[in-house]
Structures are given as C-alpha cells and as structure tokens.
Amino acid sequence: LDASKNLKVVACTRGGAVNVDVDAATDRGIPVINTPGRNADAVADYTIWFILAETRNIARAFEDLRKGDWKYEYYDYEICGYELAGKSLGLIGFGQVGRKVAQRAKGFEMNVLVYDPYVRSDDIIAMGCQPVDLERLLKESDFVSIHARLTPSTVKMIGAREIALMKKTAYLINTARGKLVDQKALCEALEKRRIAGAALDVFENEPLSKDDPILTYDNVTVTPHIGGAAKDVVARAAKMVAEDVKRLLEGKAPLYCVNPSVLSKWDKSGLLR
Secondary structure: OOOOOOOOOEEOOOOOOOOOOHHHHHHOOOOEEOOOOOOHHHHHHHHHHHHHHHHOOHHHHHHHHHOOOOOHHHHHHHOOOOOOOOOEEEEEOOOHHHHHHHHHHHHOOOEEEEEOOOOOHHHHHHOOOEEOOHHHHHHHOOEEEEOOOOOOOOOOOEOHHHHHHOOOOOEEEEOOOHHHEOHHHHHHHHHOOOOOEEEEOOOOOOOOOOOOHHHHOOOEEEOOOOOOOOHHHHHHHHHHHHHHHHHHHOOOOOOOOOOHHHOOOOOOOHHHO
16 A cells, blocks of 8 residues: 555455555555445345255265266265255345345245344345244255355354254255364264265465365265356446446545545545546
C-alpha cells in the first residue's frame, strides 16, 4: 500500500478480503471493495452434487470402472445409498449459500432443518425450513451440511462430541471452511464407521498432503477446494467489481465495501485526479 502512492481503491474479487490488509487500507483512507455472494450458486450446486456423489458412491464406482472392476452387485446391494426425497438435510448456517442449498434441496423433496443463531426463526420458516438448535439438527439429519462463517468462536465447531450426536447412517458435507471441523475427530469417526460418510471440499490444512489420513477411507469424497469454481463466477465477480468502481468514479458509495467507515471521510472526487 505504501508503494502505491496514487492508490485510491482496492478491489478484491472474493467474498472476504482475506488477501488485503484491510486495517492498513482503512488507516490510509482507501476503500476495499469485495464481491460477496459471487459464488453462492456455484457452491450450492456443488453441495447438492456432493450429497448425491457420496450417498450414491459415484466417485468410487467411477474409480472401480477405471480399474476394470464391474462391481454391480457390490454397489447395487451391499453399499447402495439413499434417495433424497423425504430425507432430512441439516444446514449449519443460513446465509446466501445456505439459503440456495435449501431451495435446491426442496426441489428434491427433502426436509430442511436449519441452525443459525443469527437468523430470525420467521425468516427460516418463510423459506419452508424448520429452525432448530444444533443438537437436534445433528441428531435428526440424514445429511449435515456446513455453511457457517469461520470465526474464532466457530473453529472446530463440529468436533468429536457433535459427530457422536449424528446418526450412524448420516453424512457430513463441508463446502465452507475446513477449520470448522475437527478433522482428526472426523477421521476417527469415518474409520470406525460412526457415521456413513463425508464429502469435503475444504480441509484444516490446505493444500491437502498426499499422505493425509482422510484420503485413505472408502467412505469419503474429497475435492481440492473447487466448490466455488465456475466460469459464471469469474464473470460475475468482474462485473461486481467494475460496477462498484464505476460508482466510485461517479461519486457514489460502492454497493460492497468491507471498510465503509472510510467513505464518509473520502474525497469522492479523488479518483478523478
């Protein structure tokens, strides 16, 4: 920031400006604009795919076919999964992604339970979902999908105690942040079949080591943090940033700004100099 003497605004094409020193930008009166919700649809799509892929053994069946193993009886009888209709999906977090997952789950005729202490019960009910506490959600859900924010208070919010509350036939889905889950506790639960399986796009430590224990289990589907990666997202993020830069050039407040306190002090004609 100090090297950029004429810098007037920082644009970050992410939901959170994690790659920007926001405090330093604020001290210098520089607004930092971001793109919240840019990939909410992509992550919601991916979450539903994860649910289907894990319960129906899609990735595992594909790998067996690649190796020349036609395991029809094994997948059809021994470890066949579940239909989604009538099953309960528990959403931990009901922000933009959580709500879009709920909409899609309703299309599959699922019952949706929601735990989010920051969202009014009436708003959850209005979307055809049921507000519950975390313990009930874990006990009653066939699929538990995490969409919470990562904060100091939510680190490892799903640990050994929480996993122990889940049904033995339930699946854990995480497309949010890896540090929300105690991965060691999850590995132990997967190894001992305390839950049916898990689908993870995020991990406590990234990139994931090739010898990480999570890769050794046959009841987990894993991908390298690509849930929000879609061509539509790239275009949408660029458009959101461009629109906010345009607003600043016109002397208007940006729609998305992580440090709005600087706007009241900011010379609105500054970008035109």
